[in-house]
Amino acid sequence: MISPIQRRRFDGLLEAIIEELPENIREVMEEVPLIVEDEPPRDVLEEMAIDPHTTDLCGLHWGIPITKRSVEHSGTMPDRMMLFRGPIMRVAGRRRSELETQVRITLLHEIGHHFGLDEDDLTALGYG
Numbered sequence: 001m002i003s004p005i006q007r008r009r010f011d012g013l014l015e016a017i018i019e020e021l022p023e024n025i026r027e028v029m030e031e032v033p034l035i036v037e038d039e040p041p042r043d044v045l046e047e048m049a050i051d052p053h054t055t056d057l058c059g060l061h062w063g064i065p066i067t068k069r070s071v072e073h074s075g076t077m078p079d080r081m082m083l084f085r086g087p088i089m090r091v092a093g094r095r096r097s098e099l100e101t102q103v104r105i106t107l108l109h110e111i112g113h114h115f116g117l118d119e120d121d122l123t124a125l126g127y128g
Helices: 004-020 024-031 042-047 087-092 095-115 117-126
Strands: 034-037 061-063 080-082
Touching: 004 024, 004 034, 004 087, 004 095, 024 095, 061 095, 080 087, 080 095, 087 095, 095 117
Parallel strands: 034 080
Antiparallel strands: 061 080
């Protein structure tokens, strides 16, 4: 379980990382909700056929990458990005510098998916 202090620390780091992003990326993020939860929702894990006991799913881009959109997608549900505090904190360990690195990597990973990058592209960029 994540304490309120850990939650505030995590959210403060995330806000600082978002502020460091280039302005044009921050503008795009204004259009895509960023949802931050302690753990991935069970229904999301079930839908993705992921075992909730063994996953370290740190984030998720839910939607259609902008590189694949067309007029046929009008009326679809809006995209969203999700970050999960618990898995990110478990992957990062106890050091604040590692937490900051993992939050940044996860956020940039999900932004990359929004812009159409796949897992191989993101791994090549160091965000896999």
